[in-house]
Amino acid sequence: MTDVERVCAFLDEAQTYYLATAEGDQPRVRPFGTALVFEGKLYIQTGKVKNVSKQLAANPKAEICAFCNGNWVRIAGELVNDDRREPKAAMLDKMPALKAMYSADDDNTQVLYFKNATATFFSFGGAPESVNI
Numbered sequence: 001m002t003d004v005e006r007v008c009a010f011l012d013e014a015q016t017y018y019l020a021t022a023e024g025d026q027p028r029v030r031p032f033g034t035a036l037v038f039e040g041k042l043y044i045q046t047g048k049v050k051n052v053s054k055q056l057a058a059n060p061k062a063e064i065c066a067f068c069n070g071n072w073v074r075i076a077g078e079l080v081n082d083d084r085r086e087p088k089a090a091m092l093d094k095m096p097a098l099k100a101m102y103s104a105d106d107d108n109t110q111v112l113y114f115k116n117a118t119a120t121f122f123s124f125g126g127a128p129e130s131v132n133i
């Protein structure tokens, strides 16, 4: 398993993670659940109409935190928009519940991948372990 696959598997197991963005000097955070490895990169999915999308367009710096089974991960980096159809379709195929609201061909569906990102795994009592993804 590659580092990025390991990070994505952790997010999948946790089911819910929290995505932080910045709006000016105000941090914003919300629950997310979408995660996919595509072409070796970690992708997430949102809707272009959402505030989170607008915040990332203005400032791509983002951080994710997820907790599962006594361990947690933080992923810090930049989220880059990818408007190609292929990663959108792959995301919807992995998470078919999204198809009730999104399609790879609509004007709203957005996928973004982490660039220049570091994922750090933590556990109580253990040393943190960082990987670049």
Ligand SMILES: Cc1cc2nc3c(=O)[nH]c(=O)nc-3n(C[C@H](O)[C@H](O)[C@H](O)COP(=O)(O)O)c2cc1C
Residues within 6 Å of the ligand: 016, 028, 030, 031, 032, 033, 034, 045, 046, 047, 050, 051, 052, 053
């Ligand atoms: C468990 C859970 C998972 C969610 N996953 C996503 C997701 O992957 N992508 C998304 O755009 N919204 C997701 N949402 C909805 C967002 O949290 C919600 O639309 C939020 O308001 C978006 O942030 P914003 O208001 O700052 O734009 C999820 C909500 C919950 C409760």
